[in-house]
Amino acid sequence: MNINETIQRQLAHKTIRAFKPQPLDPTLVTQLVDVARHTASSQFLQAYSILSIVDPAKKAAIAKISGQPYVADNGHLFIFIVDQNRNRQIGHEKGQDKNLLGSTNKLLAGLADATLAVQNTVNAAESLGLGTVILGSILNDAQQMIDLLDLPTLTFPVLGLAIGYPDQTPQLKPRLPEKFIHFTDTYQLPDPLVPELADYDAQVHEYYDLRDTNRRVDTFTNQVKRSLMNQSGKRSELLHILHQQGFLNDEQG
Structure with a gap:
């Protein structure tokens, strides 16, 4: 190539x-x-x-x-x-x-x-x-x-x-393998998904373990899990602020 x-x-x-x-x-x-x-x-x-x-x-x-x-x-x-x-x-x-x-x-x-x-x-x-x-x-x-x-x-x-x-x-951070983000014609994730991500989790774990600064041993799927209900601080106000700025008003005219 x-x-x-x-x-x-x-x-x-x-x-x-x-x-x-x-x-x-x-x-x-x-x-x-x-x-x-x-x-x-x-x-x-x-x-x-x-x-x-x-x-x-x-x-x-x-x-x-x-x-x-x-x-x-x-x-x-x-x-x-x-x-x-x-x-x-x-x-x-x-x-x-x-x-x-x-x-x-x-x-x-x-x-x-x-x-x-x-x-x-x-x-x-x-x-x-x-x-x-x-x-x-x-x-x-x-x-x-x-x-x-x-x-x-x-x-x-x-x-x-x-x-x-x-x-x-x-260091270069490892990215999701192509098969998890690139599909042909239809959306087609493996099911179950987490076992298929085991090798990638290991790469991310190694990256965090070896990187030069801010050492944090972690995996990709654990990061995703923690993020599911995580909306820190004032980010919960974003919808209200968008409305205040005049957005998301489909009846405006």
């Missing part, structure tokens, strides 16, 4: 959580944003925006929300948001104030746009020898994030992305 440099790099993807104290050059930040801007977009509505967080106090506040100190200590911090507010403003200025921008459909489109832009940015950053960590942890307190960033209605923070010069070399 012929694997080019791009595929080799993506297959070797590692999350970086320790960065050298070196900020990204502004021209590099602009280049990464340009890559994000050229990402595929649902219906070409480009329903997302990107915030660069450069204020040290705001970075520290986001790190506190996330519970992860490396959110404040990196080369650059982006926050990607669903943004239907811009399209609302365009509609208003074009004389169209009735809209369905708060609908489930429009929220999912914005989520897809923002998430794809994050991954494109990650690919570009890693091609330049930079390290990245995608931050779902910004939703540990979504309302505080919204207030901190002064986000209007019809916007919602989706993911953070910390980028910088790596100051660690973590």
Whole structure:
């Protein structure tokens, strides 16, 4: 099988959580944003925006929300948001104030746009020898994030992305084998499933046992089991906050 440099790099993807104290050059930040801007977009509505967080106090506040100190200590911090507010403003200025921008459909489109832009940015950053960590942890307190960033209605923070010069070399984390995530024509998991995952559980157990930092002996299926009823802290408020931001309102008009 012929694997080019791009595929080799993506297959070797590692999350970086320790960065050298070196900020990204502004021209590099602009280049990464340009890559994000050229990402595929649902219906070409480009329903997302990107915030660069450069204020040290705001970075520290986001790190506190996330519970992860490396959110404040990196080369650059982006926050990607669903943004239907811009399209609302365009509609208003074009004389169209009735809209369905708060609908489930429009929220999912914005989520897809923002998430794809994050991954494109990650690919570009890693091609330049930079390290990245995608931050779902910004939703540990979504309302505080919204207030901190002064986000209007019809916007919602989706993911953070910390980028910088790596100051660690973590091991490669084992991923689910293809047969558990790639099917042909129909969805077809083995039944029973857990015994089929025994070899993968052993690989994950070995990874946690041998990795350089944050040693934790665990298995994949045990992690899944613990997650089934785990909704920590203020994440239970996400539906309410989405409604407050004007989303999931399919009767809006």
